[in-house]
Amino acid sequence: MLDASPAPLVKVRDLKMYFPIHTGVLRRHTGDVKAVDGVSFDIMAGETLGLVGESGCGKSTVGRALIRLYEPTAGEVEIAGDNILTLAPEALRKKRPQMQMVFQDPQASLNPRMTLAQIIGEPLIEHSGKTATDRLARIYELMDQVGLNRRFANRYPHEFSGGQRQRIGIARALALNPKFIVCDEPIAALDVSIQAQVVNLLEDLQDRLGLTYLFISHDLSMVRHIADRVAVMYLGRIAELSPRDALYAKPLHPYAEALLSAVPEPDPDREGSRQRIILKGDVPSPANPPKGCAFCTRCPKVMDICRTDRPALTEVEPGRQVACHLFPTTSAPAKSTSGGQYQLQQHGV
Amino acid sequence: MPDGGDAVLDVRGLKTVFRTRGGEVHAVNRVSFHLNRGELLGVVGESGSGKSVTMMSLIGLLPSPPAEVRAGEVWLGGRDILKISARDLREVRGAKVGFVFQDPMTSLNPVFQVGFQIMEPLIRHMGLSKDQARKRAVELLDLVGIPDASSRLDSYPHQFSGGMRQRVMIAIALACDPDVLIADEPTTALDVTIQAQILELVKELRQKLGMAIIWITHDLGVIAGIADRVMVMYGGQVVEHGPVKALFARPQHPYTRALLKTVPSLTGAREARLQVIEGQPPIMMEDPTSCPFAPRCAHAFLRCEEENPLRRAVDDKTLLKGHDVACHWEAVNG
Ligand SMILES: Nc1ncnc2c1ncn2[C@@H]1O[C@H](COP(=O)(O)OP(=O)(O)O)[C@@H](O)[C@H]1O
Ligand SMILES: Nc1ncnc2c1ncn2[C@@H]1O[C@H](COP(=O)(O)OP(=O)(O)O)[C@@H](O)[C@H]1O
Ligand SMILES: [Mg+2]
Numbered sequence: 169m170l171d172a173s174p175a176p177l178v179k180v181r182d183l184k185m186y187f188p189i190h191t192g193v194l195r196r197h198t199g200d201v202k203a204v205d206g207v208s209f210d211i212m213a214g215e216t217l218g219l220v221g222e223s224g225c226g227k228s229t230v231g232r233a234l235i236r237l238y239e240p241t242a243g244e245v246e247i248a249g250d251n252i253l254t255l256a257p258e259a260l261r262k263k264r265p266q267m268q269m270v271f272q273d274p275q276a277s278l279n280p281r282m283t284l285a286q287i288i289g290e291p292l293i294e295h296s297g298k299t300a301t302d303r304l305a306r307i308y309e310l311m312d313q314v315g316l317n318r319r320f321a322n323r324y325p326h327e328f329s330g331g332q333r334q335r336i337g338i339a340r341a342l343a344l345n346p347k348f349i350v351c352d353e354p355i356a357a358l359d360v361s362i363q364a365q366v367v368n369l370l371e372d373l374q375d376r377l378g379l380t381y382l383f384i385s386h387d388l389s390m391v392r393h394i395a396d397r398v399a400v401m402y403l404g405r406i407a408e409l410s411p412r413d414a415l416y417a418k419p420l421h422p423y424a425e426a427l428l429s430a431v432p433e434p435d436p437d438r439e440g441s442r443q444r445i446i447l448k449g450d451v452p453s454p455a456n457p458p459k460g461c462a463f464c465t466r467c468p469k470v471m472d473i474c475r476t477d478r479p480a481l482t483e484v485e486p487g488r489q490v491a492c493h494l495f496p497t498t499s500a501p502a503k504s505t506s507g508g509q510y511q512l513q514q515h516g517v
Numbered sequence: 518m519p520d521g522g523d524a525v526l527d528v529r530g531l532k533t534v535f536r537t538r539g540g541e542v543h544a545v546n547r548v549s550f551h552l553n554r555g556e557l558l559g560v561v562g563e564s565g566s567g568k569s570v571t572m573m574s575l576i577g578l579l580p581s582p583p584a585e586v587r588a589g590e591v592w593l594g595g596r597d598i599l600k601i602s603a604r605d606l607r608e609v610r611g612a613k614v615g616f617v618f619q620d621p622m623t624s625l626n627p628v629f630q631v632g633f634q635i636m637e638p639l640i641r642h643m644g645l646s647k648d649q650a651r652k653r654a655v656e657l658l659d660l661v662g663i664p665d666a667s668s669r670l671d672s673y674p675h676q677f678s679g680g681m682r683q684r685v686m687i688a689i690a691l692a693c694d695p696d697v698l699i700a701d702e703p704t705t706a707l708d709v710t711i712q713a714q715i716l717e718l719v720k721e722l723r724q725k726l727g728m729a730i731i732w733i734t735h736d737l738g739v740i741a742g743i744a745d746r747v748m749v750m751y752g753g754q755v756v757e758h759g760p761v762k763a764l765f766a767r768p769q770h771p772y773t774r775a776l777l778k779t780v781p782s783l784t785g786a787r788e789a790r791l792q793v794i795e796g797q798p799p800i801m802m803e804d805p806t807s808c809p810f811a812p813r814c815a816h817a818f819l820r821c822e823e824e825n826p827l828r829r830a831v832d833d834k835t836l837l838k839g840h841d842v843a844c845h846w847e848a849v850n851g
């Protein structure tokens with residue numbers, strides 16, 4: 169089992185996405201919002217990589233840049249063998265069906281003037297040579313898959329609840345048999361009692377269709393449930409990337425540690441006895457990130473070097489990558505204690 | 518009071534409807550609760566369950582029409598404030614009750630400096646001079662942990678981060694030393710590390726000032742960390758209420774139980790599959806004659822369709838008193 173390491177479906181290397189800032193009457197280019205500033209990771213086929221971090225840290229930008237909804241500033245992205253960022257327009261169009269996105273706000277991402285069947289069927293018109301009859305059959309099949317009653321095919325988005333609208337968004341994303349789906353906060357706008365319905369659906373679909381997910385969320389409990397590995401972002405960079413159980417048991421990066429300690433748990437006894445790391449101050453602006461480590465202005469364990477040198481994301485334990493000067497910078501050989509099970513994530517960068 | 522406390526606020530049988538073109542929305546039904554001196558009452562429920570409308574009704578902040586507070590009593594400072602004049606009510610709002618909302622930008626005026634916004638109620642309701650008010654404003658900003666308070670008085674709301682704005686809102690709400698602080702999802706829009714800062718601040722403030730707080734949230738984790746008592750709302754009604762430990766250890770209502778099970782855990786065993794609450798929340802277009810949770814309830818039986826259950830005391834000898842539930846089904850307690 170352990171040796172059968174699946175190949176990465178998605179490879180991201182040193183991805184950068186800078187948004188230019190223009191100021192003054194002449195709209196001169198005076199700086200950049202470094203929304204994503206050198207991010208690298210792999211996602212194995214069939215895996216769910218969780219991407220967590222606080223608002224504005226660059227999660228959505230990573231997701232969009234990855235499938236080229238943005239034109240990234242620099243970096244490489246390989247999805248199912250193709251170098252996404254260098255594809256010519258026609259090749260990119262042909263590639264689109266393989267990589268899809270599910271958005272946070274189902275309301276805003278669905279055209280209010282289209283019926284459910286039109287919304288789900290739209291990608292089929294654009295990308296498949298199916299006849300109208302075949303298309304309708306596929307639309308019904310998709311509705312079945314996501315648990316939408318076929319009778320609703322001719323209704324409009326506003327007639328549905330938030331959870332149902334999210335099902336419509338998922339059905340649409342599935343229409344062209346994608347391999348990879350970026351789920352950008354797919355449950356953030358939903359009520360607690362509806363979130364589990366949608367997450368279970370995403371998990372079922374993954375099992376049945378062999379999907380690979382990038383699951384973006386700020387809900388750390390939900391990410392623990394759904395993800396195999398988790399990347400923690402801070403100010404455009406990855407602070408830590410670890411297998412889920414290892415991360416939640418013992419986060420290594422001081423930011424990951426503070427973030428997890430801040431999540432309240434629905435248990436009065438545990439809450440009463442918990443030691444919480446309260447971070448001082450706010451996140452710096454991505455237009456003007458601190459020199460050195462992005463977290464150095466708030467880190468409880470900050471050292472001199474952190475204010476001058478940017479730590480690289482390095483493997484500090486088998487399968488665990490951390491960008492922090494507290495950890496030795498050279499990739500240590502696999503320690504005997506926690507070997508094997510993290511083989512999956514070992515790769516040459 | 519049932520739990521022998523000293524109530525600063527006592528709400529009885531509150532009912533609020535909205536008259537809309539599509540008919541009446543029964544947003545809040547026979548909601549009763551009290552708030553003791555110095556305690557923190559947590560209110561949980563999904564969006565649309567009536568949390569905000571309850572609080573806005575009791576303090577006369579709902580626009581009428583379309584809102585109509587159709588029944589109920591709200592006792593504060595020896596008076597039923599649903600029966601007093603609009604002018605008196607405004608006075609009560611300014612001096613006795615402080616409000617903090619989810620989005621500080623909707624309640625902070627963007628064109629005024631925050632110092633002015635803190636000083637204004639002090640001058641108006643407390644009769645302070647401008648200099649006194651200024652001094653007090655600095656104290657308040659200091660109290661809520663705004664660094665370099667005296668120089669921040671002249672800043673505008675947009676010059677603060679989300680977390681800092683929420684601190685400013687708390688400072689304003691505390692300005693007149695209210696008997697009751699009502700915080701409606703004050704940390705929902707904030708990131709968790711900033712939420713942790715605010716929750717820490719509230720714990721500190723409670724120790725220093727000992728005021729009574731109503732804290733509305735949909736996050737059971739937040740409630741578990743700060744509340745003394747909890748009230749769970751569903752479909753415009755209180756479905757369960759009790760001391761925080763009793764409610765989390767022995768939830769009685771099928772909705773509370775399902776809610777606690779449906780959120781994934783951060784520690785301990787990881788659930789292979791999430792428990793689901795099937796169906797959708799109610800639309801509340803009719804005066805409820807059945808239990809609002811019945812269509813989604815795993816334990817519902819005929820009576821639940823025929824009769825909207827009243828709150829009854831939970832007979833629980835092992836735990837604190839004051840636990841009640843509105844449910845016909847009797848949970849079996851292990
Ligand atoms: N289209 C854009 N133009 C300029 N700045 C942007 C744009 N999109 C995002 N940003 C900025 O990039 C940073 C990261 O944003 P985003 O990826 O949306 O973060 P997250 O999804 O983690 O909340 C933020 O500072 C945001 O303001
Ligand atoms: N202005 C309004 N007109 C009609 N219905 C309203 C209005 N405001 C609130 N409601 C309804 O009242 C109910 C309770 O809302 P609210 O108290 O805001 O819920 P919560 O704060 O628990 O999310 C909801 O069903 C909502 O749709
Ligand atoms: Mg985002």
Ligand SMILES: [Mg+2]
Pocket residue numbers: 568569570701702
């Ligand atoms: Mg509300």
